[in-house]
Amino acid sequence: MDMTTPLVEMREISIAFGGIKAVDHASVDLHAGEVVGLLGHNGAGKSTLIKILSGAYRADAGEIRIAGEPVAISSPRDAKRHGIETIYQTLALADNVDAAANIFLGRELLTAWGTLDDSAMEAETRKVMGRLNPHFRRFKEPVKALSGGQRQSVAIARAIYFNARVLIMDEPTAALGPAETKQVADLILELKKQGIGIFLISHDLHDVFDLADRVSVMKNGKVVGSAHVRDVTQDEVLGMIISGKCPPGAVAGPGALRS
Amino acid sequence: MTESVPAPATPSQDAKSFADHLRAIEFDARMIGMIAALAVIWLGFNWLSGGAFLTPRNLWNLSVQTASVAVMACGMVLVIVTRNIDLSVGSMLGFVGMVTGLVQAQLLPGLLGFEHPATWLLSILAAVALGGLIGLFQGALIAYLAIPSFIVTLGGLLVWRGGAWWVTQGQTIAPMDSRFRPLGGGIEGAIGTSASWAIGLVICALIVAGIAFARRRRKRYGFALRPLWAEIVLAALACGTVVGAVAIANSYALPAGVARRLVEAKGGTWPEGGLTIGHGLAVPVLLALAVGVAMSFLARRLRFGRYVFSIGGNPEAAQLSGVNTRKVLMLVYGLMGMLVGIAACISTARLNAATNSAGQLDELYVIAAAVIGGTSLAGGVGTIAGAMLGALVMQSLQSGMVLIGVDTPLQNIVVGIVLVLAVWLDGLYRKRLG
Structure with a gap:
């Protein structure tokens, strides 16, 4: 040791x-x-x-x-x-919202006016997903519509994005x-x-x-x-x-x- | 993790379905379906009533009658999205309405004097605060004591209806303050033609600015843009609806006697052949629209709304992501209560009296409006705009049936059947979209 x-x-x-x-x-x-x-x-x-x-x-x-x-x-x-970040066995994704909303859930990026900065979150999501799963395209769809592997990569992205x-x-x-x-x-x-x-x-x-x-x-x-x-x-x-x-x-x- | 969507350049690209086209331009097919259903209802009743439905007078009244339920439906969407329900809103409306009546007809006149200029505002604030507190209380029971919302609000349905009676031992309170009454619509609640045009133009300007702003934002990040023609069509449709609504409200003439008093009060003379003065938009309708815009903003642009929807999608995931799910749930009920307070003001002002039976069965209309408007009882799905449209559909059915002389029991039968049918169709639609 x-x-x-x-x-x-x-x-x-x-x-x-x-x-x-x-x-x-x-x-x-x-x-x-x-x-x-x-x-x-x-x-x-x-x-x-x-x-x-x-x-x-x-x-x-x-x-x-x-x-x-x-x-x-x-x-x-x-x-x-x-x-400390966790990737749960169940993935713990909110199925009804898109990849960006899941990755930033609880840690949303906000605009100067305190509103959700969806464009910035989508842009960041595209970056991190590009690294994990370059074929990923379905940024606008609820994660319910994704395959098991794609869902997994969203869960992983959420864990590693925040250093x-x-x-x-x-x-x-x-x-x-x-x-x-x-x-x-x-x-x-x-x-x-x-x-x-x-x-x-x-x-x-x-x-x-x-x-x-x-x-x-x-x-x-x-x-x-x-x-x-x-x-x-x-x-x-x-x-x-x-x-x-x-x-x-x-x-x-x-x-x-x-x- | 290598799986992905098949590349879009498949041979069948030319044979894209209508739904694909709609998706490409990001038009909501569901919303279009609802608008089509509304059009069918309107045209049907217009035909059955021999042209009495699509008149400025009827449409104006329809808009005023929809306001109270539409305001509450906005809150009910969020409640149902979190996989909960609120059965107490009708009774709460009765209770809050009674207390508000008492405040402005007995308490405030004693403190400030009769017809004091601040009475109306203080009454509204009292109603919103009381509604909010009741909502927070019920929400705390649901969120922190983990009592099912069905039970808490079923209890609330009985408690607040009983409470509404206790406030005055069943006595009706009337009349209301004269500055409060415009909240209910009626002649004093119409803002007049020039103000209506001004508001209409401001709304149009905001719509165009909003679309342009969103487009510029997406461009900056280099995301796919909607085709320009689609943006223009969307803006034109939205602005056309606004202008049309204002035009209809303005073409509903005030009764001659009222118009004459109005002219003479301004020091003018009443012309020989009479004069037509339009109503213009109604205060409760503007209030409901403002609530709808504010709630849409909250649901889609604020963190709170994002949390509400994520809780509906997967409560455990939301909690594991660090969302304080209990607090959010309690606040959702608080918000629902505040909207009930606003709706109580609209109903009380409209009736020009506070009665303990106000809002009876409203919980069912509000839930029906939200569900017809596409809110899923399984949670996680729903829009404010859909619920407001749902409220309009419900009210159109009811007013239409009154207009063509359908008996009350049959009205209820029809509304019940339509509700079940609408939810069934919605289920089919969702299944097809996957």
């Missing part, structure tokens, strides 16, 4: 819904320019943990540090202020075909090069091993362990996910099976 201050540290985070501990004393961290894969079954708590970082949920206990500084994140607005430092991608390729998945992978590598830290939540072990520097595995709300991908095999990680058994190459967490 490198010794620099991590970009994001989540320490001993806990949250319970109606008595069920969805996340139980979980700790993960992320460095600048690093991709950390978060793995686990459905209901393991990985999405919940990440929603605490993105401000959708508020943790019952624990601490979040950004670049070493403890921060309070109690709303998506707070998270965005700290440069994110930390990007959370929740199952970014679940709804995509092979070619589009490849494009997302290329994008992740490019963003990583720019020094953005990325939390990648995925079911797909191959994806994660291709893209991530480290993995953290969760089970029943607890962290089983974390490891550099070069120190563990895919089978060992699978074992962590299924049985909670922590291999020698990984640092065991509170959720590791005790033998």
